[in-house]
Amino acid sequence: AQTVTQSQPEMSVQEAETVTLSCTYDTSESDYYLFWYKQPPSRQMILVIRQEAYKQQNATENRFSVNFQKAAKSFSLKISDSQLGDAAMYFCAYRSAAGTYKYIFGTGTRLKVLA
Amino acid sequence: GAVVSQHPSWVICKSGTSVKIECRSLDFQATTMFWYRQFPKQSLMLMATSNEGSKATYEQGVEKDKFLINHASLTLSTLTVTSAHPEDSSFYICSATRQGMGTEAFFGQGTRLTVV
Numbered sequence: 001a002q003t004v005t006q007s008q009p010e011m012s013v014q015e016a017e018t019v020t021l022s023c024t025y026d027t028s029e030s031d032y033y034l035f036w037y038k039q040p041p042s043r044q045m046i047l048v049i050r051q052e053a054y055k056q057q058n059a060t061e062n063r064f065s066v067n068f069q070k071a072a073k074s075f076s077l078k079i080s081d082s083q084l085g086d087a088a089m090y091f092c093a094y095r096s097a098a099g100t101y102k103y104i105f106g107t108g109t110r111l112k113v114l115a
Numbered sequence: 116g117a118v119v120s121q122h123p124s125w126v127i128c129k130s131g132t133s134v135k136i137e138c139r140s141l142d143f144q145a146t147t148m149f150w151y152r153q154f155p156k157q158s159l160m161l162m163a164t165s166n167e168g169s170k171a172t173y174e175q176g177v178e179k180d181k182f183l184i185n186h187a188s189l190t191l192s193t194l195t196v197t198s199a200h201p202e203d204s205s206f207y208i209c210s211a212t213r214q215g216m217g218t219e220a221f222f223g224q225g226t227r228l229t230v231v
Contacts, residue, residue, distance in 0.1 A: 035219075043153075043206060045222035091158060095220075100172070101212050102149060103220060105158045 002027045004094050006106035013082045014114050020067075021077045021109045023092030031097035034068065036077045039089040039108075048090070051075065053097070079111075087113045117143045119211050121223030128199055128230055136194045136226045138209030144189035145211035149220065150182075153206040165192045199230040 003026045013019035025034070036048040051059045051068050059066050063083075067076045079086055092106040118141040128134045138148055147166050151159040163173045163184050171184035181203075183195040192211075196203050206227050210220040 037222075043208075043225045045159075045208065045210070047219060050219065100164050101147060101220070102161055102164055103159075103210070104161075107158045 002029070002032075002094050002096070002104050004092055004104050004106040006092055006109050008109045009107070010110045010112065012112045012114055013079070015082055015084060017082055018078060018080045019082055019111065021079075021090050021092075021111070023075045023077070023106055025073050025075065025092070025094050025106075027073070027094065027096075029096055029098075033095045033097065034066075034075045035093040035095065035103070036064070036066070036075075037091045037093060037105075038086075039091060041088075045091075049077065082113050084113050084115060087111055117211075117213055117221040119145075119209065119221045119223040121207075121209055121226050123226060124224060125227040126229070128228070130200055130230055131198055133195055133197045134199055134228060136196075136207055136209075136228075138192045138194070138211070138223050140190045140211045140213075140221070143211075143213045145192075145213065146189075148186060148192040148209055148211045150184060150192075150194050151208045151210070153208060153225075155206075159208060162194075196228065199228070201230045204228055204230045 005024045032053045034051045038046045049061045063080045065078045089108045091108045094104045120139045122137045150162045153159050162177045163171045165171045165186040167186045173179045186192040208225045209223045
C-alpha cells in the first residue's frame with residue numbers, strides 16, 4: 001500500500017522569505033501523480049501544484065515549485081516570496097495513475113507566515 | 116473551472132438520528148466521487164469511493180451500514196450518517212473527478228457535523 005509522510009507538523013516563515021515543505025512517499029508503482037493542496041481556515045481544499053511521475057522536469061506555478069526526486073521518493077514544495085495569504089495547512093497527496101484514482105494524503109504541515 | 120458543492124456546510128443533530136450530506140458537481144459530470152473524514156488538526160481519511168450507478172467501495176474499518184453512500188447520478192452523491200453518535204462528529208469532505216479528465220480531484224467545501 002502507498003503511504004505519504006510529512007515530517008514537519010508546523011513551519012514558520014518570514015513574509016517575503018522562502019520556505020520548503022517536505023514530503024516523502026512510498027509506492028511500488030512506476031506511474032502516479034503527486035499533489036500539494038492548501039487548506040486555509042475555511043477548510044476548502046485548494047490545489048497548489050501537481051507533478052506527473054513520468055515527467056523529470058519539476059512543476060512550477062508562479063511562486064510555488066517542487067523538487068521531485070523519484071528515486072528518493074521525495075516531493076518537496078518550495079514557496080518563494082511568502083505572503084500572509086499563504087498561511088494554511090498544506091497536504092501532500094499521492095494518486096495512482098490507474099485504478100480508482102483515490103488520493104492518499106499526508107498528515108499535513110501547518111505554515112505560519114510572520115509579518 | 117470545476118465546482119463541487121456540499122450541502123449543508125454545517126449541521127447539528129441529536130444522537131440516534133440520521134443526517135444526509137449532499138455532494139454535487141455543478142458544472143461537470145463526475146465519474147467518481149470520494150468521501151473523506153477529517154478530525155481536528157488531522158489529515159483527510161478516505162472513507163469510501165462512490166461510482167455512479169454502482170455500490171460504493173468502503174475503506175477498511177469504515178462501517179458501511181453506518182455511513183450509507185448513494186451515487187444516483189453523475190452529478191450527485193450523498194452520504195447518510197445513520198443513528199449518529201457524538202463520536203461521529205467530524206468534518207466530512209467530498210471530492211469528484213471529472214469524466215475524461217481524471218488527474219485532478221475537485222473538493223467540496225466540507226460539512227461540519229456535530230452530534231449532541
